[in-house]
């Protein structure tokens with residue numbers, strides 16, 4: 093494994109670091125005081141600048157105007173832009189669009205690519221991904237109530253979804269619905285593209301998350317699909333291939349999240365260190381003189397380095413050996429990095445004392461919005477069980493023998 097950073101990548105990272113400090117972090121107060129209208133105007137200006145700098149869509153296909161970076165380089169870039177909740181959006185590689193871009197690129201028809209993929213990569217429209225249901229467990233999406241019934245060349249969709257992130261203002265949703273209820277468990281559902289102006293696509297509400305409703309890109313909606321009718325040509329990929337495509341979307345999605353979380357870890361540590369170094373705490377002493385704070389700083393730096401190494405190793409493996417070979421590592425990074433991030437945000441909040449509880453720094457925002465990291469894209473428990481199952485697989489026969497031995 094070669095983890096050396098090429099000269100070109102280093103140049104990109106330096107440009108990004110400078111841009112984040114001068115242009116991105118200063119926009120965060122708009123987000124923190126929830127002035128979404130003004131924020132949108134400012135975000136568009138920064139997106140134009142990123143395009144002029146040639147840094148738009150770092151992981152998006154080159155043929156559609158992205159930079160086409162490989163996973164390892166994108167990992168480094170993602171950490172650099174992930175220090176702000178605005179970073180990925182400004183650089184045109186934000187979830188859920190990034191995942192939708194990948195599956196449209198892989199499975200879209202030429203018409204779907206022209207109508208949905210191209211403007212999405214160019215940042216002219218936004219999209220959302222509508223899989224999780226209110227009444228059914230998101231951890232087991234084979235249990236799904238939303239149906240899409242074929243009728244006169246259309247799919248008629250009925251169901252109730254929530255946590256459709258960024259649906260507010262999106263041009264289209266990629267909806268997971270059951271098209272083949274009599275097929276085997278993993279072949280029942282399909283992905284269908286639903287323009288959000290279709291009659292029967294009802295955005296019921298943006299859900300309050302930790303007391304904040306958000307808006308536009310920064311929101312999570314509940315959607316009612318109420319006899320929502322779209323042409324059959326809006327099927328993405330094969331009928332019944334919904335789970336296969338969802339898995340293809342989730343592998344890269346998980347690694348993209350962890351790469352972004354590393355940015356949050358690094359920013360939180362930087363804020364923790366700066367505060368500790370500058371906060372007088374007793375006569376002739378600052379907070380950073382206290383050993384307990386020094387231990388937090390050291391532990392955080394070491395935990396970030398370990399999480400980064402695991403993430404980059406996973407990226408390298410996925411890139412060189414494929415996603416299937418990387419299943420265990422994907423599960424590992426998902427819960428390891430999510431928990432590392434949470435510990436570091438929490439220590440940074442603690443070091444900031446009362447200030448940490450306010451929105452005068454970005455830390456409280458991280459605390460509110462990144463708790464969900466242990467839940468979305470597979471809850472921690474699901475990843476741990478899946479990883480343990482794979483590790484235990486060679487011991488199946490011995491386990492069975494031992495189980496039976498107790499009755500002998």
Ligand SMILES: Cc1cc2nc3c(=O)[nH]c(=O)nc-3n(C[C@H](O)[C@H](O)[C@H](O)COP(=O)(O)OP(=O)(O)OC[C@H]3O[C@@H](n4cnc5c(N)ncnc54)[C@H](O)[C@@H]3O)c2cc1C
Pocket residue numbers: 188221222223224228229230231232254255256257312464467468469470471472473474477
């Ligand atoms: C901020 C945020 C954004 C999201 N964005 C999207 C989106 O854009 N599109 C979308 O479709 N969905 C989205 N989701 C939904 C997300 O994917 C689901 O919340 C997740 O899959 C968990 O499903 P659930 O909420 O139904 O929890 P459940 O499936 O009910 O699980 C609840 C808890 O049970 C435990 N658990 C579950 N399974 C097991 C098991 N096998 N063994 C032991 N314990 C278990 C876990 O602790 C889990 O947290 C988002 C969620 C959040 C919080």
